[in-house]
Amino acid sequence: MKKIVQISVAPHVAFDLEKLKREVSNKFKLKGDFGFQIIKRSIDARRKPVKYALAIEVVQNEELTDRSMEFTYHPVDESAKSVVIIGAGPAGLFAGLEAIERGLKPIIFERGKDVKERRKDLARITKEMIVDPNSNYCFGEGGAGTYSDGKLYTRSKKKGSVRKVLQQLVHFGADEDILVDAHPHIGTNKLPKLIENIRKEILRCGGAIHFQSKLTDLLIKEGRVIGVVINGEREVSCSKVVLATGHSARDIFYLLNDKGLTLEFKPFALGVRVEHSQALIDRIQYGKADRGQYLPPASYSLVHNTKDRGVYSFCMCPGGIIAPCATDQKEVVTNGWSPSKRNNPYSNSGIVTEVRWEDIPDFHKYGALAGLEFQKSVEKACWKAAGETQKVPAQRLVDFVENRSSKDLPKTSYFPGLVSVNLNDVLPAFVSNNLREGFVKFNDKMRGYLTNEAVIHGTESRTSSPVRIPRNEGLEHPEVRGLYPCGEGAGYAGGIVSAAIDGQNVIQAIELSLHSKQSES
Known part of the structure; x- marks a missing residue:
């Protein structure tokens, strides 16, 4: 007998194989000895307390499926093309x-x-x-x-x-x-x-x-x-x-x-990278800031559809760092990363909105390269706003939504440094307008997300080609x-x-x- 079963369990059970085996045995009324292995694991944070949703392969009198695979690469012939x-x-x-x-x-x-x-x-x-x-x-x-x-x-x-x-x-x-x-x-x-x-x-x-x-x-x-x-x-x-x-x-x-x-011109997305404390995101997602040893730093995935396009989170990094990702001296570009343990005190994510052909009429003269030239123009504008350095133009989140400059900025993970700028004056209007609406709506889905302790960094522009x-x-x-x-x-x-x-x-x-x-x- 071999079958796949679905089960939701408390975090401490998901990582204790003896307890997990008892849960599986009781829920599915399995008799005798059986083997099992987790084949898919995800966090179900829709209800509190948070649980792990597991897909488990159960076998009796059979071998478990080998999840890993050995690859053997042979040297190519000297005559190989x-x-x-x-x-x-x-x-x-x-x-x-x-x-x-x-x-x-x-x-x-x-x-x-x-x-x-x-x-x-x-x-x-x-x-x-x-x-x-x-x-x-x-x-x-x-x-x-x-x-x-x-x-x-x-x-x-x-x-x-x-x-x-x-x-x-x-x-x-x-x-x-x-x-x-x-x-x-x-x-x-x-x-x-x-x-x-x-x-x-x-x-x-x-x-x-x-x-x-x-x-x-x-x-x-x-x-x-x-x-x-x-x-x-x-x-x-x-x-x-x-x-x-x-x-x-x-x-x-x-x-x-x-x-x-x-x-060909290809639509892409552009926006900012927002950083919160990881403790805040944990509290919003898990209902508590102390997540314990079995839950990872919380992540999120957010989408809001404005009247004509989406605003969404991109490349969310729990316990992460915001990095300077320019490929030219005269531009500012951000991205995010996390170490394997995701153990930094900050949480960051790109928040972006789509850029379409009709949004950038001033760049149509570049033909298929219109989006590229528009992308470059925004990155250069951020570089100028940051004093023509690799510092990043930044703003507290509520200040951005309410279209006012931030009097000061808290420390963030972006190491080159911050320059206080009203990003509504730097980003194209259709981008900042959609982002502001998106941030307000995100707060409806994650209460506490819209806070002035969060900081946005401009710009997140390399989402795709x-x-x-x-x-x-x-x-x-x-x-x-x-x-x-x-x-x-x-x-x-x-x-x-x-x-x-x-x-x-x-x-x-x-x-x-x-x-x-x-x-x-």
Whole structure:
């Protein structure tokens, strides 16, 4: 007998296997000995006291399903066909692993540095307010997710296996809890080692990874890729290029646009990052500030629909830190991250609203790059408002809603520092108007959320790519054979897991293309 049962239990029971077994036995009237394991765990905070909702596999006289999976990667043959991959974020790295699985040789070019060297440049942003345009929170080994804490939750419906990606992450060092938790998370402190392990496996199997190697040109002949140019001087001949450059690689959009390739405007979201004390969010969500040892720092997910669009929370970080994520010296960009224990005293989240084509008529002259130029203009306005530094323009939450400047600001987790600014004067009116309405409505759902002890930081602007690079059914750009736009930067993913899946899908498409050519010949 093998079956899946659903049960809600007190937090202390969820983490005590003997007590949990008794609860399962009593609730489902199980007789005799049986085995069980949790296959999904989520917090049910709708009623107080808070409970854990568990999906449990129960077996009698059978083996439990093996949640984890061992992956064996074999070195590729010297004669293997190569695939050039631009970018070593999740799309690029998982494309590299998939290539090895399918007997192809991945050659990865990453504009930034490896995870260890990258840390030094992150420290320079925080301490000296100096931004390296090629090594920062967005660029470098592992991509933007490496130092944005590794949230793995996805609503992606794209063809591909979420389970496989999570199992691969466990194989390379992530905790097995990510296979169980409804909102899995690795933690910025643990991700770099995991990324290193993936890199070492790709290299062991005959792949290549080149750091500080920026794509500066695509070589195209008669509608086909014939090579790439790295750092303005090194030409690499190739017929298959996976473009996995991330949502902040603006130079890639300009490069493709200058070459006359079709690009598309893509709606995206923009707003602010709000920070509360974690104790307040715990009290609102759990009914008490002292959550005990079994409940994690509370999170939230909020949505409000105004008359014409949504306002919603994005990349919520319990026990987290707000980070300076600019990719250019003359802009201010925020994001958030949490360590694996989520044990910082602050809670932060992006609060954003959608930006549509009709919202930005002054930028229509830029065509498909209208959203990108609008995004840049807001980031630069925040930089100017913050005194042309990497400090952040900030405002107490109630002051923002009531459209008045804050006389002072409390300490927040944003280390470069704050400058008191009325963000209603900095953000575009349609953005600030929707955010103000959203914050008021959020307080109806979470009483106490709208407080002047909370601080908003501007701006949260890199939620997704403002440009889509089109592709056909074979996942190639419709105008250039052999060019495979991929992941968040191309507009086909939103987060680590969906980007990884897209990287895998693109390699599968490349393999299919190669086999089709062989059969034709």
